[in-house]
Amino acid sequence: MTNPRQLTLFGESVSSEPPDPTSDPPPRPTRLGRAAIEYRPAGAILTKATGFMEEYDFTLNPYSGCAFGCTYCYAAFFSRASGSMTGAERRDRWGRWVQVKENAVRLLEKRRKRLDGTLIYMSSVTDPYQPIERKLKLTRQLLEILARRHRPKLVVQTRSPDVVRDADLFREIEANGGRVQVNLTVTTDDEDVRKAFEPSCPSNARRLAAARQLVEEGIQSCITMTPLLLVRDAKEFAASLLATGVEKFIIQPFHFQRGKFVAGTRDDALAIVAEKLRRGRGQVMPRYRDHYNQAEHVIRQRLERAGCRLGEGKDGFNPPF
Numbered sequence: 001m002t003n004p005r006q007l008t009l010f011g012e013s014v015s016s017e018p019p020d021p022t023s024d025p026p027p028r029p030t031r032l033g034r035a036a037i038e039y040r041p042a043g044a045i046l047t048k049a050t051g052f053m054e055e056y057d058f059t060l061n062p063y064s065g066c067a068f069g070c071t072y073c074y075a076a077f078f079s080r081a082s083g084s085m086t087g088a089e090r091r092d093r094w095g096r097w098v099q100v101k102e103n104a105v106r107l108l109e110k111r112r113k114r115l116d117g118t119l120i121y122m123s124s125v126t127d128p129y130q131p132i133e134r135k136l137k138l139t140r141q142l143l144e145i146l147a148r149r150h151r152p153k154l155v156v157q158t159r160s161p162d163v164v165r166d167a168d169l170f171r172e173i174e175a176n177g178g179r180v181q182v183n184l185t186v187t188t189d190d191e192d193v194r195k196a197f198e199p200s201c202p203s204n205a206r207r208l209a210a211a212r213q214l215v216e217e218g219i220q221s222c223i224t225m226t227p228l229l230l231v232r233d234a235k236e237f238a239a240s241l242l243a244t245g246v247e248k249f250i251i252q253p254f255h256f257q258r259g260k261f262v263a264g265t266r267d268d269a270l271a272i273v274a275e276k277l278r279r280g281r282g283q284v285m286p287r288y289r290d291h292y293n294q295a296e297h298v299i300r301q302r303l304e305r306a307g308c309r310l311g312e313g314k315d316g317f318n319p320p321f
């Protein structure tokens, strides 16, 4: 069970235990690393899924913004003006702010209509296990409600090994008749590449170890190479993917262009690829496509030979249940 003191953090209670009037609520951090942490009420906690996620019923994002701040993150496009920052400022400062949906627990708790069989994707525009989750346990509180009051079909998407913490709740959801799949994103076998593109994310080695742990815990798991960045040794990389025991994978290329990409982010990412591929910027895209095609071919061959499933792009992300 979650410590009732943690629940008072959001002014909510999902526990029947009476609050201890002598205890102060834990402090709400306003900064974690380079990210400013803001607390705001949300209008809703379940959002009708559209676009890439249209096969799901709802997306569930406990936070807005993401302190992992991956240089290629598409979620930055969805940043909206709030507080003293415009939408453009939020896009340009992606990775340096997080908004906690402080009423998320109450919103989910007060939902009367059961979510039995409802397809939920958590999360589409944030990482539910980014660093602040360790302190606030907001994602965990939402999972507790899903586990104890509903029977959802839930896909959890993250780049953090911290997802293993909630294996007990994933099992509880399954035991109560719901379904869970955890998607862990692993993007490269090259730590230099990872540090360049995802400097604030845990290493891919730690993510692979977490994937293995999830399999050992009996949690349905999938590794998403989304995007597949530059790979040093595709054969070795495929072997390390197989060593996790995961049998489902999704792969898709890195896109340089996507609508109004965050100017600084796109340029940073492009410069990194150009340097790694030893090509001028004008030649980067075709050279990366060659690299992707070769690596994808080797990885696909090895995974499929081992009896694993490899989905691609949007189809790969369709609900697995």
Ligand code: SF4
Pocket: 066, 067, 068, 069, 070, 072, 073, 074, 075, 076, 125, 126, 127, 159
């Ligand atoms: S972890 Fe996901 S949401 Fe967070 S910055 Fe990276 S790609 Fe974006």
